[in-house]
Amino acid sequence: QSVLTQPPSASGTPGQRVTISCSGSSSNIGSNTVNWYQQLPGTAPKLLIYSNNQRPSGVPDRFSGSKSGSSASLAISGLQSEDEADYSCATFDDTLNAWVFGGGTKLTVL
Amino acid sequence: QVQLQESGPGLVKPSETLSLTCTVSGGSVSRGSYYWSWIRQPPGKGLEWIGYIYYSGSTNYNPSLKSRVTISVDTSKNQFSLIVSSVTAADTAVYYCARVTMTAWYPDYFDYWGQGTLVTVSS
Numbered sequence: 001q002s003v004l005t006q007p008p009s010a011s012g013t014p015g016q017r018v019t020i021s022c023s024g025s026s027s028n029i030g031s032n033t034v035n036w037y038q039q040l041p042g043t044a045p046k047l048l049i050y051s052n053n054q055r056p057s058g059v060p061d062r063f064s065g066s067k068s069g070s071s072a073s074l075a076i077s078g079l080q081s082e083d084e085a086d087y088s089c090a091t092f093d094d095t096l097n098a099w100v101f102g103g104g105t106k107l108t109v110l
Numbered sequence: 111q112v113q114l115q116e117s118g119p120g121l122v123k124p125s126e127t128l129s130l131t132c133t134v135s136g137g138s139v140s141r142g143s144y145y146w147s148w149i150r151q152p153p154g155k156g157l158e159w160i161g162y163i164y165y166s167g168s169t170n171y172n173p174s175l176k177s178r179v180t181i182s183v184d185t186s187k188n189q190f191s192l193i194v195s196s197v198t199a200a201d202t203a204v205y206y207c208a209r210v211t212m213t214a215w216y217p218d219y220f221d222y223w224g225q226g227t228l229v230t231v232s233s
Contacts, residue, residue, distance in 0.1 A: 002156055033218065033219075035218075035219045035220070037157075037220075043225075044206055044223040044224065044225050044226050045157065045206070045220075045223055046223070047219060047220065047221045050218065050219040050221070051213065051218065051219070056221065088156060088157055090157070090219075090220070092217075096173065097170075097173060098159060098172045098173060098174070099159035099172075099217075100159070101156050101157040101158070101159070102156065103155075103156040104156045104157075
């Protein structure tokens with residue numbers, strides 16, 4: 001049972017906009033910034049969004065992040081087949097004194 | 111471009127000790143802007159943070175694993191290492207090493223990752 005809650009799956013057709021949610025509490029998302037990671041099949045996670053809504057160099061602007069209260073969201077616009085991957089949120093939990101991850105959302109491009 | 115590479119045995123017997131090393135290239139573990147971390151992912155499950163270390167040797171561990179985990183750094187070899195003692199089947203996972211970038215002197219995000227190494231605990 002992950003501290004951060006994500007839907008196990010999401011899907012969309014090419015060109016669509018998809019949103020993935022990440023729900024936490026006041027001790028984690030409510031107090032700290034959120035990062036998002038993309039994990040293509042059989043590969044290591046890749047940093048996609050940091051500090052709630054910042055994109056590292058090289059990440060397309062089709063990917064965007066937001067945070068409100070104790071929840072965060074990742075939005076992918078103009079969905080492409082290569083976006084098919086697992087997406088995980090992460091932040092620090094002040095009560096647990098540990099970094100915590102969501103369970104991951106498997107995105108399928110139909 | 112910073113690169114990280116995990117190395118170590120892929121098979122460990124129950125009750126024994128798991129030992130992995132992460133070699134960093136294209137950057138220095140001694141640079142004060144970063145922490146160096148271990149994260150694992152059991153097959154088919156989500157990511158779990160194990161802990162991280164600063165070049166000075168200062169560490170922070172996941173409380174759920176703290177009693178069995180030690181992370182150390184060797185600045186002369188530009189490496190950092192992980193030891194997990196008294197392993198069980200629940201420790202079977204892909205183990206990743208990663209760099210942690212700080213913002214305002216606070217660990218903020220994991221920006222570079224190794225490719226990961228599968229460690230299986232089995233007799």
